[in-house]
Amino acid sequence: xxxxxxxxxxxxxxxxxxxxxxxxxxxxxxxxxxxxxxxxxxxxxxxxxxxxxxxxxxxxxxxxxxxxxxxxxxxxxxxxxxxxxxxxxxxxxxxxxxxxxxxxxxxxxxxxxxxxxxxxxxxxxxxxxxxxxxxxxxxxxxxxxxxxxxxxxxxxxxxxxxxxxxxxxxxxxxxxxxxxxxxxxxxxxxxxxxxxxxxxxxxxxxxxxxxxxxxxxxxxxxxxxxxxxxxxxxxxxxxxxxxxxxxxxxxxxxxxxxxxxxxxxx
Amino acid sequence: xxxxxxxxxxxxxxxxxxxxxxxxxxxxxxxxxxxxxxxxxxxxxxxxxxxxxxxxxxxxxxxxxxxxxxxxxxxxxxxxxxxxxxxxxxxxxxxxxxxxxxxxxxxxxxxxx
Ligand code: SF4
Ligand code: SF4
Ligand code: FES
Numbered sequence: 001x002x003x004x005x006x007x008x009x010x011x012x013x014x015x016x017x018x019x020x021x022x023x024x025x026x027x028x029x030x031x032x033x034x035x036x037x038x039x040x041x042x043x044x045x046x047x048x049x050x051x052x053x054x055x056x057x058x059x060x061x062x063x064x065x066x067x068x069x070x071x072x073x074x075x076x077x078x079x080x081x082x083x084x085x086x087x088x089x090x091x092x093x094x095x096x097x098x099x100x101x102x103x104x105x106x107x108x109x110x111x112x113x114x115x116x117x118x119x120x121x122x123x124x125x126x127x128x129x130x131x132x133x134x135x136x137x138x139x140x141x142x143x144x145x146x147x148x149x150x151x152x153x154x155x156x157x158x159x160x161x162x163x164x165x166x167x168x169x170x171x172x173x174x175x176x177x178x179x180x181x182x183x184x185x186x187x188x189x190x191x192x193x194x195x196x197x198x199x200x201x202x203x204x205x206x207x208x209x210x211x212x213x214x215x216x217x218x219x220x221x222x223x224x225x226x227x228x229x230x231x232x233x234x235x236x237x238x239x240x241x242x243x244x245x246x247x248x249x250x251x252x253x254x255x256x257x258x259x260x261x262x263x264x265x266x
Numbered sequence: 267x268x269x270x271x272x273x274x275x276x277x278x279x280x281x282x283x284x285x286x287x288x289x290x291x292x293x294x295x296x297x298x299x300x301x302x303x304x305x306x307x308x309x310x311x312x313x314x315x316x317x318x319x320x321x322x323x324x325x326x327x328x329x330x331x332x333x334x335x336x337x338x339x340x341x342x343x344x345x346x347x348x349x350x351x352x353x354x355x356x357x358x359x360x361x362x363x364x365x366x367x368x369x370x371x372x373x374x375x376x377x378x379x
Contacts, residue, residue, distance in 0.1 A: 229338075262274075
């Protein structure tokens with residue numbers, strides 16, 4: 001009886017197994033020449049590793065392979081591995097990327113990879129950047145919700161068709177990955193600049209009719225490091241993994257701040 | 267480094283300059299038709315309130331616009347800030363304004379040349 005069961009399941013199991021291998025990661029005989037930035041807040045240098053090339057391999061797979069098979073002291077950050085949490089961003093061949101969803105094939109140059117911590121942020125160790133300045137600026141840009149109601153009030157109905165709601169929706173899917181912040185040359189040149197993500201957040205909040213902090217948001221984004229410093233070159237929008245356009249949000253902030261200055265009370 | 271006011275000044279000066287640049291180009295094309303001589307230019311501009319106003323406005327707009335633009339470049343590339351940056355911005359504005367105003371005076375004031 002048992003024999004029969006095994007015989008009948010066996011071929012199906014084999015078929016399932018080979019299908020799984022087809023979809024999963026298979027090794028090829030090529031190697032990738034990977035330079036990984038090693039060091040701490042006071043500096044460091046690139047270290048080279050040979051990593052076996054595999055099909056369907058992501059940059060995060062490469063980093064994990066090094067840490068698991070070559071050097072367990074390599075530090076890096078990730079959590080979800082499916083593009084939700086925003087914690088795995090690094091510089092890859094010069095551009096910031098979410099590494100868990102960036103396929104090696106897409107960014108490989110001459111079988112070489114250069115992986116470094118996110119630009120424009122202090123380094124904690126190796127590939128882990130210190131995200132504090134990034135999130136401090138979210139608060140500085142007025143990004144904390146200013147509620148109009150208490151928990152005892154009925155839930156407000158918001159029509160998804162309202163223009164303001166649509167503006168907010170266009171920028172709301174930010175996963176706080178910091179890719180745009182690392183991509184922005186104005187952040188590089190001006191450490192006080194609030195940066196694309198924080199300003200994008202300010203814009204979505206400004207368009208949220210449940211938020212009563214419009215005036216404080218407009219004041220926060222109009223200071224020396226505010227939205228008016230953006231050169232509208234669009235590298236943030238070009239590289240945002242969620243295809244958001246912080247540049248468009250910032251253009252909205254420029255427009256609204258200018259109008260409210262010229263026509264106070266509106 | 268730009269705040270809202272400098273940003274607005276730069277946009278407004280650009281707004282003023284746009285039609286003036288086009289007008290200036292048109293004048294150049296018309297003016298060179300019969301050869302370019304100083305008499306011809308001065309006969310048009312000397313004693314003319316409107317030419318003085320046109321080029322005077324142009325000079326003010328250029329001085330404001332260029333001073334703010336250079337301020338941003340200097341701040342981002344040379345990291346100059348605070349008092350030094352403000353002084354430089356004013357110096358560029360005043361320098362351009364002085365040179366421009368002198369030129370406008372030279373071609374529009376009667377007896378200036
Ligand atoms: S568009 Fe603005 S915020 Fe985006 S990268 Fe360029 S300067 Fe930075
Ligand atoms: S706007 Fe895009 S790139 Fe910037 S933090 Fe959000 S998801 Fe990342
Ligand atoms: S690990 Fe969560 S987005 Fe990459």
